[in-house]
Amino acid sequence: MKESFWGIFVIMLGVTSIAFIFFFQTATNTDEQNYILLKEITEAAMYDAVDLASYRKTGTVRIDREKFVENFIRRFAESVTIGNTYRVDIYDVNETPPKVSLRVSSTLESNVTDEIIEFDISNRLDAILETPY
Secondary structure, three states, X not given: OHHHHHHHHHHHHHHHHHHHHHHHHHHHHHHHHHHHHHHHHHHHHHHHOEOHHHHHHHOOOOEOHHHHHHHHHHHHHHHOOOOOEEEEEEXXXXXXXXXXXXXXXXXXXXXXXXXXXXXXXXXXXXXXXXXXX
């Protein structure tokens, strides 16, 4: 009888450990995915928003604010996970020199026990477009 209780204890400990590992892995992957996605999409949207007419005329690199926001939102919406809720805050878009500041927040819900646990994952990025001479 004593050995069977130890067996049940080991099995329950293993199931609990796997549940915690799965929960924290999901949170870590969501955070890492959001950051990489934010960085890559911001860079691509900034390159797409470069005002070529202004560059040809004056030689200064500037981005179009509306074009950047449109490209960023479109690319971000195409690439995110459907099951999560995202909030995009664009704080600052400087046209000359090209600089953007933005934050992406998402809510991760998990049901490890009977109650739902929510985590707010927030990534902030300040990006400056660097171009070679």
